[in-house]
Amino acid sequence: MKEPLLGMLMAGMAFFGLSATAAAKELPSSYLPVVIKEEFGTTLDRMKAKKPELMQKQKALLEERYDMSNRAAQDVAMARGKPIQQGVRVKLPDGMTWEKLSGMTDEEIKTQDLWPKGFFPLPHPKHFEGGMIFPEFHIKEIKKQEGRDLTRFDIDFDLPDHLLPEFPPPIFLTTRPDLGDVSQGKLVTIMNYYELFNGILNPKQLEGLRLLLTAFPQQQFNLTEDRRSEAPSRGVSCFDCHVNGHTNAATHLVGDIRPQEFRHRLDTPSLRGVHIQRLFGSQRALRSIEDFTEFEQRAAYFDGDPVIATKKGVNVLERGSQVHFMAEFQELMDFPPAPKLNVLGRLDPAKATEAELRGQDVFFGKGQCSVCHAPPYYTDNLMHNLRTERFYKPRLINGRFAAADGPIKTFPLRGIKDSPPYLHDGRLLTLEDTVEFFNLVLGTRLSKQEKEDLVAFMYRL
Structure with a gap:
């Protein structure tokens, strides 16, 4: 078992811009490399060239299964x-x-x-690194509405659209069941949330929704040289995965397991019905939606590494107002009829x-x-x-x-x-x-x- 783990360590270190010689000398670590030794342009060219091979390997695995x-x-x-x-x-x-x-x-x-x-267990398309990957239909709509590009230059989402949830999904509110789908068939974003929800939500809930739709730096989408977007990125929002408070099946890896090859791929769970739930996260057993919301942006966005989070620009939410407002909106998300x-x-x-x-x-x-x-x-x-x-x-x-x-x-x-x-x-x-x-x-x-x-x-x- 030690040989595969060492091989994975060396591959991962190489992809983060460290040489194979340096990787071979490295002991296993809980931390990601902070100082990158390779120019961004070199990383971009190298990973783009590797992308077809990685995608073909994942496609072959899926077709075999x-x-x-x-x-x-x-x-x-x-x-x-x-x-x-x-x-x-x-x-x-x-x-x-x-x-x-x-x-x-x-x-x-x-x-x-x-x-x-x-x-x-289903591997991430690029398991030795991981990170958030979004379906193409979501990438296109966010780029259209916000001009924000969630494309990764190193990897694409792996499952075909017909096997994924509908897009965009409807939104049902516990407070206004009489309205049916309050999304009006639209993907709710920072560009349209106010016109859709003003007069339906109270001011706290409206502000909570704004924060859930605001892009903040994340491990693969940020402003540093070890991002995975071609241009510097504002980041991702909570609702880039939990689309309209539901899910688009976007995937990444859990942040609380080491070493890397033991980390689990995550299928984004729906936020519908969080008002009746008492555990949050598939394994973390967080005890409130407030805990989950704060944990996501402080830790899960950065693979559970607070050191790299500081480098890339972690957004520290204020618990008494911002987290509370975000949680209050999430708790309105109802199941479909x-x-x-x-x-x-x-x-x-x-x-x-x-x-x-x-x-x-x-x-x-x-x-x-x-x-x-x-x-x-x-x-x-x-x-x-x-x-x-x-x-x-x-x-x-x-x-x-x-x-x-x-x-x-x-x-x-x-x-x-x-x-x-x-x-x-x-x-x-x-x-x-x-x-x-x-x-x-x-x-x-x-x-x-x-x-x-x-x-x-x-x-x-």
Whole structure:
């Protein structure tokens, strides 16, 4: 295991402008290099030249793992109408079926190396560095509205648009459910937020929204020579990832794990329904949305490194006003309407189909889903360790060392069809993939019909 880790260390040091000789002499460190030894133009040319190779490597990994074709459901859509991608996309080993695999023991799957590749942790497209990467549709709209360019010269986002949430997503407010989608079908930015929300929000909430839409320096988007944008950048905003208070599936790496290859890729979670949540961050277990908001800009923006944050221009929020205002707006973000659910979060039998009702029975019975995902919001506000490492031997995958994930927070399932891909790192592309994953992890041995019914139920949450 030491040789791959040393190799990753040397590659990472080289990409930050240190020679291989210098990297070989370096001991493992929790800190990023502060003083860059290479001119920006040299870094730009070198990384641009490497980009096609990195993207091809990630593309090959994704195609080996998944069926990434555009196979949309005909009768199910997200809140504003984008079709849901359906079907199991994770590929199985040759000669294997899901029924056969679910009948095997954990040890049999491990010793025969049968854990599906799409169930392994998903690496960042450039895992030895990481950092925020945005889908192309978001980059284009922000550039159009603000003239701010979120393009990275060294890497692109890796998942195709049809597997991502709709853009822009609607905004539903707990305080004004009568208004429906208050975004009016627009991407809310610093350029239009006032005209959209003046008269709907109070002054504190309006100021909180302004701060959530204001770009501040971040690790890859800043004014220093080790940025990853061609021109000096004002930075990123909270809502560049949490688009319209939801998500665009932008990705980066967790800031609280070292060394680099053990860091987890992060799929941006939705902010819908934070008013009912008691844990924030997929693993950090932050106890309030205020803690999460402050942590993001002070630490997560800079890979958890306060030294590099100082260099690049960390924005220190004032807790009593700014953080409070930002949190107050976030707590207004509501789930999308679920017309088939009653006030207790269960299906109304008069509105639901037979398949949906059967799926509800599986959810609360044989599938064991409700042990963690309890109604009405389908979360228990706890963290759980799925211990998926019992199914495979640790290995290095495109710079990500696949080992134990540790405890992961229970995300709410209300409105889940609007939030692909799934799991904390986005390794599961569809709800069908998610059902197959938990069928193995929990050992529930669901039938084909039970799986289909379970997905039909989750579409209605």
